Amino acid sequence: MKMRSLIAVICLVSYCMCQDKCEYEGRHYAKGEIWSLHGKYMMKCEDDGAGGLRTTITHCLTPGGEKVLVGTKKYIKGAEYACKRGENGAVQFGWNSDFGRGAKYNQL
Secondary structure, three states, X not given: OHHHHHHHHHHHHHHHHXXXXXXXXXXXXXXXXXXXXXXXXXXXXXXXXXOOEEEEEEEEEOOOOOEEEOOEEEEEOOEEEEEEEOOOOOEEEEEEEEOOOOEEEEEO
8 A cells, every 4th residue: 555655646746847847849848948949039938827837938039149028129230120929929020120221121
């Protein structure tokens, strides 16, 4: 009987330990871990406020690798980069540039 209880406790601890990680595209990330997603976004594994974990986009990445925090704009070499979260929660990233030919908007 003691052996069955020990096995049950080991299984429960193993299950709980697995719940302390985020899973995204088949990979597991620890709470607080930050990674690059396809060289376009920075992701983070964080608390979801309900006792679990979730992945969220924290920054957009410019073609040159500069980080732009979600909800902000950044000016780099004559271009304005904007990283914003829409009403539906999706993150959008684009830039405006004016090199004497008029303003231009590009979506990444």
